[in-house]
Amino acid sequence: MIDTPQPRTIPGRAILAEVRDTYRDAYAATLQQHGTRMMVVRFAPTTHDTVWAARMEASRVSAEQKVRTFTALGATPDHIVVPDSAGISEIAGIIHRANDDPQVAGIIVQAPPPQPVLALLNEIDPAKDIDALGIFAPRTACATADGVVRVAEPYLPDARIAVVGSSGFVGSGVVTLLRQGGHDPMLFENGDDLRRLRDADVVLSTTGSPWLLTPDHIHPGHRLVVDSGFTPHPDGPRGDLHPDAAAQPQVVTPVPGGIGPVEMAVLAERLLHQRAAPELGAWRFHGLDTQHQTLTTVHDDVDHQLQHRHELQGREPEAQELGYDRNEENGLDLS
């Protein structure tokens, strides 16, 4: 009899399903009033560079997940595929037209874009920049970073927290969100000694380097390891954690089925905020229960807020009434 405790995995797909079900009625009400189109622009490789091709493949998988998620909510995705050799003015034209189109609620340009496109990200209308790609976006971090920190939240009190890949697009967002939450994470960059991860209680890995972390770095004392890497491979997508490392910690986010779907759940919420309920607070993950079931209790968080909002207005909540005026001032503190 083997008595090695099995790691418990955070069920990203169940979290996404729960968030989607919770928000569906609010979307249905909103769509009647506003129409909600969601633009996703991704690039297709035209060279034979295999590393670049793999990143474009991750971009394709993720764009298709976004299209599925938005469709399931009743929004209308525009999935635009542009060759990575396209001229800058063509891509600028796509962004500017989406900025000007009142039917478009959100614009996502898949990362990494070809180098010349980077500066264009700052031209996305900040009000539509739901993945916080441009420097003027009102949100602190991209949806992936947001998802990483939300999933980690129940494990953070009193934890020594390590962020691997701390200067990358996702990693830097994770660091910013942690600091806003009063945490002081240990930062790991390319070239740092990853064996120092042993000193951490919680490891948040955002490198996109497949199988970077091994049992040299990850051990059973780690309370939680979050793996936001996703690199397609013929045998199935690979995260930052080698499978032998993924078997070590007390709790881990799997690849696939972990942060990918959680990111979609964050985007679903952000799209709803854009159009319907800008004051609505965020869904939260409350940790795994002892039976190893899902437990975001997002229903409680969101239903409670919708209920509270309607009470302030002296009315019973009804799904068809959730098409809020975005400029409405209601004085709720939902933080």
Ligand SMILES: Nc1nc(=O)c2c([nH]1)NC[C@@H]1CN(c3ccc(C(=O)N[C@@H](CCC(=O)O)C(=O)O)cc3)C=[N+]21
């Ligand atoms: N602006 C921008 N934002 C991104 O968030 C972004 C990006 N660019 N560029 C590419 C990476 C990659 N990424 C993934 C998201 C979800 C899954 C996902 O949902 N994966 C499923 C598997 C899906 C399948 O295998 O078909 C899962 O993990 O269960 C994967 C990868 C987001 N990225």
